[in-house]
Amino acid sequence: MRNPLCKRYPREFKKNAARYICTFLLLVITIIIGSGFLCVMEGVKYSLDEYLIENKVEDGYFETAFPLDDNVKSKLEEEDIVLSDNFYSTTEEFDGDTKVYVFNERKEMNLPAVFEGKLPNSPNEIAVDRLFAENHDISVGDSIELSKIKFTVSGTVSLPDYSSLFLNNQDFVMNPIGFGVCMVSEEGFERFDESTITYRYSYRHNDQNLSDKEKSDAANRIVRLLVDNGANVQEFLTSKNNQSISFVMNDVGKDGPVIEVFVYILVLIIAFVFAVLSAHTIEEEAPIIGTLRSMGYKKRELILHYITPPIIVTLLAAAVGNALGYTVMIEPFKEIYYKSYCLPPLTLQFNRAAFIKTTIIPVAIMIVINLVLLVNKMSLSPLRFLRKDLKKRKQKKAARLPNFKFTTRFRIRVILQNKGSYIILFFGIFLSSFLLMFGIGLKPLMDNYVDTIDDTLPYEYQYILKVPVEAEGGEKVLIYSLETAYYMTGSNVEVTFYGIQEDSKIFDGFTIPTEQNHIVVSDSLAKKLKVNAGDEIIFEDTVYEKKYTLVVDEICPYTNNLGAYMSINQLCKLLEKDAGTFNCYVSQEKLDIDDAYIAKFMDRKDFLGAAKQMMVSFEEVIAVMNVFSVFAYLVLMYLLTKIVIDKNSLYISFMKVFGYEKTEIRKLYLDASAIVAMVSLLVCLPLEAYLFKMVMEYISSLIEGYVYFYMPVWVYAEIIVIGAVSYFAINALHMQKVKRIPMNEALKNRE
Amino acid sequence: MKIKVNDVHKFYGSGDSRVEVLRGINCEIRDGEICVLLGPSGSGKSTLLNIIGGIEAADAGCVDIGEDCTKNMNEKELTLYRRNHLGFVFQFYNLVPNLTLKENIEVCAYLSKNPLDIDELLKTLGLYEHKDKLPSQLSGGQQQRCAIGRALIKNPSILLCDEPTGALDYQTSKEILSLIEQVNKKYRNTIVIVTHNDAIKNMANHVLKMRDGMIVSDYVNENPISAGQLEW
Numbered sequence: 009m010r011n012p013l014c015k016r017y018p019r020e021f022k023k024n025a026a027r028y029i030c031t032f033l034l035l036v037i038t039i040i041i042g043s044g045f046l047c048v049m050e051g052v053k054y055s056l057d058e059y060l061i062e063n064k065v066e067d068g069y070f071e072t073a074f075p076l077d078d079n080v081k082s083k084l085e086e087e088d089i090v091l092s093d094n095f096y097s098t099t100e101e102f103d104g105d106t107k108v109y110v111f112n113e114r115k116e117m118n119l120p121a122v123f124e125g126k127l128p129n130s131p132n133e134i135a136v137d138r139l140f141a142e143n144h145d146i147s148v149g150d151s152i153e154l155s156k157i158k159f160t161v162s163g164t165v166s167l168p169d170y171s172s173l174f175l176n177n178q179d180f181v182m183n184p185i186g187f188g189v190c191m192v193s194e195e196g197f198e199r200f201d202e203s204t205i206t207y208r209y210s211y212r213h214n215d216q217n218l219s220d221k222e223k224s225d226a227a228n229r230i231v232r233l234l235v236d237n238g239a240n241v242q243e244f245l246t247s248k249n250n251q252s253i254s255f256v257m258n259d260v261g262k263d264g265p266v267i268e269v270f271v272y273i274l275v276l277i278i279a280f281v282f283a284v285l286s287a288h289t290i291e292e293e294a295p296i297i298g299t300l301r302s303m304g305y306k307k308r309e310l311i312l313h314y315i316t317p318p319i320i321v322t323l324l325a326a327a328v329g330n331a332l333g334y335t336v337m338i339e340p341f342k343e344i345y346y347k348s349y350c351l352p353p354l355t356l357q358f359n360r361a362a363f364i365k366t367t368i369i370p371v372a373i374m375i376v377i378n379l380v381l382l383v384n385k386m387s388l389s390p391l392r393f394l395r396k397d398l399k400k401r402k403q404k405k406a407a408r409l410p411n412f413k414f415t416t417r418f419r420i421r422v423i424l425q426n427k428g429s430y431i432i433l434f435f436g437i438f439l440s441s442f443l444l445m446f447g448i449g450l451k452p453l454m455d456n457y458v459d460t461i462d463d464t465l466p467y468e469y470q471y472i473l474k475v476p477v478e479a480e481g482g483e484k485v486l487i488y489s490l491e492t493a494y495y496m497t498g499s500n501v502e503v504t505f506y507g508i509q510e511d512s513k514i515f516d517g518f519t520i521p522t523e524q525n526h527i528v529v530s531d532s533l534a535k536k537l538k539v540n541a542g543d544e545i546i547f548e549d550t551v552y553e554k555k556y557t558l559v560v561d562e563i564c565p566y567t568n569n570l571g572a573y574m575s576i577n578q579l580c581k582l583l584e585k586d587a588g589t590f591n592c593y594v595s596q597e598k599l600d601i602d603d604a605y606i607a608k609f610m611d612r613k614d615f616l617g618a619a620k621q622m623m624v625s626f627e628e629v630i631a632v633m634n635v636f637s638v639f640a641y642l643v644l645m646y647l648l649t650k651i652v653i654d655k656n657s658l659y660i661s662f663m664k665v666f667g668y669e670k671t672e673i674r675k676l677y678l679d680a681s682a683i684v685a686m687v688s689l690l691v692c693l694p695l696e697a698y699l700f701k702m703v704m705e706y707i708s709s710l711i712e713g714y715v716y717f718y719m720p721v722w723v724y725a726e727i728i729v730i731g732a733v734s735y736f737a738i739n740a741l742h743m744q745k746v747k748r749i750p751m752n753e754a755l756k757n758r759e
Numbered sequence: 760m761k762i763k764v765n766d767v768h769k770f771y772g773s774g775d776s777r778v779e780v781l782r783g784i785n786c787e788i789r790d791g792e793i794c795v796l797l798g799p800s801g802s803g804k805s806t807l808l809n810i811i812g813g814i815e816a817a818d819a820g821c822v823d824i825g826e827d828c829t830k831n832m833n834e835k836e837l838t839l840y841r842r843n844h845l846g847f848v849f850q851f852y853n854l855v856p857n858l859t860l861k862e863n864i865e866v867c868a869y870l871s872k873n874p875l876d877i878d879e880l881l882k883t884l885g886l887y888e889h890k891d892k893l894p895s896q897l898s899g900g901q902q903q904r905c906a907i908g909r910a911l912i913k914n915p916s917i918l919l920c921d922e923p924t925g926a927l928d929y930q931t932s933k934e935i936l937s938l939i940e941q942v943n944k945k946y947r948n949t950i951v952i953v954t955h956n957d958a959i960k961n962m963a964n965h966v967l968k969m970r971d972g973m974i975v976s977d978y979v980n981e982n983p984i985s986a987g988q989l990e991w
Contacts, residue, residue, distance in 0.1 A: 012858065012865035019857040299853040302814050303910070304842025304870050306835075390814040394849065 013313050020317055027285065027650070030643040031278055032321050037636060038278070039329025039366050042271035044337035045344075046264060046362035051354050052345050053260050056171070059352040060253075063119040065168040066210035067247050068227055069094060073240035073474030073607060075207050080237045084211070087230055092116040094169075094210040097200035099154040102188070103144055105613055107175060108154055109206075110134070110190045111167070112197040117212045118169040120191055121352040124148050125163025131195035134159035138166055139173065139350045140188030154190070157199050165191065166350040169210065169247075172255040173350065175614060177245060177502075177712065182255070182348060186613075189350075203603035220248060224550070231551045240474060242607040244551075249502070251712065256349045258710060268365050273439060274640070275370040279377035280432045281647055282318040286378060287428065288651050290314065290385050291398055297386075298393030307386045315378050322374040326367040333366070334358075340632075415675055422652065422680035429648045430684045436644030437688040441727050442696045443637035447630045449700065449723045456718035458616050461568045464531075465615055467514050467594040471601055472608040479601045482593035483514050486576050488583060490547040490556070494537065496709040503533060503547065505572050507579030507590070514594055518564040520575050525582070527558045528573040530566040532714035547572075549583075556582060568615050570713065641734040646741065649681040653742055657749050664751045670743070678742055682735065689731040693724050760825050760844060760916035760949055762788040762811055767820035769806055769972075780806050782972040783820070788965060790916075793943050793950045793983070795960045798969035804953045805921055807969070811951065812845055812919050813837040824917070842870050846910030846918045846948075850925035852902040854894040854909075860901075861890040864908045871913035875946075883945070884908045884938065900931030904938060911942055918942070918950045925954075929991070936962060936986035958991035 021028050067089070076084075084091050096109040113128075114120065120127065123138045125148035134154075136146055141164045146152060150161045167189055175187040192199075213226065227246045234241050247253045290297065297310060342354060388398060407424060409417050423430060471479075472487065486507030491500035508515045510522060518528050529539065539545060539560055547556045564573065574582075580589050593599055653660070656677055663673050701717040708714045769781035780803045788794045796804045809815035811822055813829050821830035824844065832840060846867075854863045861877060868874035881887040884904045894902050903923060910918055920939065924932035940962060943950050952959060960966045961984050968976035 011869050012862045013855070013869075015862055016855065016857050023857060293855075295849075295851060295853040296855055298814075299847065299849060300866065301838075302812060302841060302845070302847040303867050303913070304838055304840075304845065306838055306842075391809055394814075394853075 011309070011313075014316075016313075017317060017320070027647060028317070028321055030647060031281060031318075032325050034640060034643045035275070035278055035322060035325035035370070036329045036332070037639070038271055038274045039326055039370065040333045040337050041636075042267060042366035042370075043330045043333030043362060044341045045267045045333075046366060047334055047356065047359055048338060048341040048345065048354070049260055049264055049267075050359040050362055051356040052351060054357060055352050055355045056256065056260065058355070059121060059166075060168055063121060063168045063352075064117040064212060065247060065253060066092075066094070066117050067212050067223060068230075068245060069169070069208050069210040069250070070231070070234065070244040071206055071208045071242045071607065072234070073207070073242055076209065076234075076239060080234065080239060083233060083237065084230060087226055087233070088214050089211040089226070089230070090116055090214065091209055091211050092118075094118065094208045095197070095205050096189075096208060097155065097197070097204040098206060099204065102152070102154055106144070106186055106188060107614070108140075108188045108190060110154055110192055110197070110200065113191065113194050114167075117210055118167060120165040120167050123164040123166065123353060125161070127165070128159075128162045128191065128193045128196055131193060131199060132158070132160055133162035133193065133196065135163045135165045135191045136161050137170065137173070137189045137350050138164040139184050139346070139348075140190070142347075143185045144188070155200060155204060159192065159196070166352055167191065168253070169250075170252050171350050172252050172259075172348075174251045174255065176610070177249070177251050184348065184350075206607070223248070228551055228553070235551075242472065242474065256351070259349075260345070271366060271370065272373065275373045276377070277432065277436050277439060277644070279318075279374045280435070281644065282321075282374065283377050283381040284429050284432055284648065284651060286314055286318065287381060287385065288655060290382075291396075291655070294393045294396045294398055298390045298395075301390035301393060307383075311379070311382045311386055314382055315375070318374055318378050319371070322371050326371060330363070330367055418676050419680040419683065422656070422677060423684060426652050426655065426680075429651045430681075430688075433644060433648040433684060434688045434692070436640065436648065437685065437731065438692040438695065440637045440640040440644065441689065441692050441731060442699060443633050443640070444727050444730060445693075445696050445700055445719070445723065446703075447634035447637060448726055449719050450630060452720050452723060453704075453715070453718050457567075457716060460716060461615055462612070464565045464567050465612060466516070466566065467596060468612050469593075469595050469598060470610045471593040471595075471599060471606050473591050473593070473601075474605050474607045476590055477601060477605045479593055479599045481597055482595035482599045483509055483512055484576065484590035485509075485592040485594055486579050486583075486585070486590045487592045488579065490549055490572075492537065492545055492547050494709070496705075500548065500550075501536070501570060502712060503570050503572050505574070505579060507576035508573055510575045510577070514596065515564075515573060518562050518573075520573065521561045522575050522578065523561075524578060525556070525558050526561045526574065526578075528562045528564050529560050530569065530571040530573075531563055532567045532716075533570040533572065534560070534563045535716070536570060536708060536714040567714075567716070638730060638734060641731060642738060645685060645735055645738045649678075649685070649738060649742060650745070652677060652681050653745055660746060660749050661751055664749070670747060673746055674743060678739055678746070681742075682739060685735045686732065689728055693727065697724075761790045761823075762917065762949065762951070763823040764788075764807070764811070765821050765823065767807070767810060767817045767822065769803070769810065769815075770818050780972050781810075781817070784972075784974055786967055786974055786977055788949060788951060790949055791943070791947045792964040793940070793952065793962065794965040794967060795963035796951060796953045796967050796969065797955070797957060797960055799955055802969040803972040804955075804969050808919055808921055808951060808953045811917075812847060813840055842913075844916050846913060846915035848903070848907050848910050848918065848920040848923045850922035852894070852899075852906040854902055854905060856894055859891050859893055860886055860897070860905045860908075863894070863905055864912050867909045868912045873914065874912050875914050877912065880908050880912060883941070898931070899927055900934060903927060903931075903935050907935070907938060907942070911946065911948075914946060914948075916948055918948050920950065920952045922953055922955070924956065924959075932956075933986060933989060936989065940986045956991060958989050961989060962986045 081091055094111065096111045099108045099110060102108045120135060128135050146161055148161050148163055152159055152161060170189045172182045173184045173187050175183050223246060231241060231244050300310065338356065345351060392398065409420055488505045489502050490505055491502055494501040508520060510520055512520060521528060541560055541562055543560050544557050545560060547558060576590065577587060580587050660673055660677060697719055704715045704717045764784050764786045767781050767784040768779065771778050771780055784807055796808065798804045806815060810817050821828045855866065861881065864877055868877060878887065881890050886901060886904055886908065889897060889901060924935055927935060936959065939950060963980055964983055965979055967974055
């Protein structure tokens, strides 16, 4: 015989439809986000791994002021590497202020993957990066003009050495709108003026099983070999340190745990919501449970009975969430990656790990939490249930309250009675508000980041030179990169050293140290490394295997990069270079320098552009996040505050009999919940801000820069307003319920 | 099934507030009889019933049910004892609100290997035409009849009734007592009724009067009258 108690389930679902629909929807959305995102993420990872192997991504590159001669090339190839020219022309004038690198045809490494159309095979054809094409409305067959040369777009592609469009390796974020890459045929590349070409050489180890250490050692040997042979190396990056290659790998991998934690926290909250609801049901049905236990029902049978509805809802939500996550939600989640990165076509596979993480673990969380509660509750004797005496610890005396007025004391009693629900409500509000803070606060944070750079950037133009040439109007600077240990990751971060004139008119606001081994560090570096004036920092020159211990004199307000500043003479001395050596000009006006001598040119908009573009790729995610957090607010507030009314419906009925009016009843019961909700909202704000700051610290640890935490007061105000409006909308619903509680309930229930 | 209570003591509270609610109870309830446990509030009659039913433990002494002693049973064995031998009827009916009357009775039929025929029992209880109604659609008497049906469906050898008419009016109370009498005749189960209504003793075969945790009177009623004739 099937247990007749099972017949309660459909009726229970019907009776408490709102409760189950709300938790079901919240779970479905959570699981959709989890499964859809993890499925796409794993698909992207898989596709990317395959792509980088099959399309032979480089292990590193270097750029030289002039082309290498064959003798140096053959010496380099003795390092067991394949060396390949990867020259590009820089065009400035595309679509207003967009910078485009047009690469020469690739044959040995960094081979393009075609999305649409074909690779260029005539001098007039060009293949455009897929993301760049989408951002600039370029289609196959369109005609575009770069450096005043007309090309026809033969196809859209992705280049494995530019899966993320970083214009500069030290940029905080990618810049898929202000920067793009293209590829032309060899004949097409000859159409560009020699002065616009950068001589980049990519290399790839013949042995692809080298360790990171072996690759790093090989990189050092390559640089030394280049320098020893007179090559003027402008830039050297291994693919591990090259954000354009490594960023997507780090980002795709790092998103997973964040999403998993998000799913688990939400499932945990929903599990606790179910636990609170089950506890309420058990309290309500205590005499029935006592009767059934008296008749011989085993604890196990009743635990199974009460745990079944949350499990049914979770399993159903998992099935629907997975079905939607793996089908209709693939495209939106794919967009998140494909709007940010230049990735190869996506190959989706069923992912067992994602299934376990988004389905098995949430169901397990739900079972464990509810099982612990039910086992605990059911451990009481049948008699205790019959007597409705479910308190584990006997409450000997009522909590003593100060001599507040009656309504205040009453509300405090309601809060004490429902403290379990209110604790869960607090965590629910914390999580929802945090998501909301992320959604609302990210834009002002990014704007502030851009504004801070704009305010503190001391110059308008920066010219990195191929050879030191004289130019009027600029200040000579020696730029050099050293590394230092970063406590958060255990690996090194790159710090840009600026050797500046002692009487500099551009770098002002601090005293340029003239003492040996003394530096001024930028605010972003000081914050990232957590150093103060007077501290010592050990820097390392990985090429020449030298270490320098330098003392921080002062912290200057610059935020555009991780920079260290000292007098040019002291830097020359430190690096054992001839006095007066320089490789860069900075200026407030454009300088008259022949393009042939400029290795890299950057102006203010290049420094600011990337950060500005970040919000574009985040807009949809933020919108989803905001909608979801408001929905979570509504559901959690509705479920948890409704318990207060359900628990007290008999007493509310009594109140009506006594002659209390609806508004008075609201003041006693609903205002207690309102106070808890509003206090939770306020108390959570500083905690959320602290967590947000931690998240920013974590993000800063992943990038070659430092993100400042900034949260204007209006963000807090907006969160409070949204929270309050959500609560009062729910409150209005509860008022309707209070109105419907009949007076005869008090007279019927004589127990 | 015979019930033998041997020197049962029960205390509540501790320290200065420790109260002895049962002070060495000894009695024997014979197989198939209706035994009424009579006494004022606080006399310890419900506590004794709960100890017989294995939902409360005696602090001293023991209760023998047939050949078994409840004192030696662990929690699991007590559950099985209740499952296999006992039926409970309480003052408040404690029916599952979202199950129909028939389903409420089925809840306990599920526990038995040889349950009685539900439809026949419903007819005996006079509830057949109401079998598909929810408890909230019925009167208190009908709900109590259903609670009795729920206790009887397992065909238990012992039926323990704690103030079964406590929440009912005069006429309905008499109907319920008649039903209990009818059940006893039909199924021959041992029935223990806890009540503070002195009139009910007249329908019993065996009367135990309690006061202050002690049995003050224990006698066999040689001439029980039918429940329908009871008056109070």
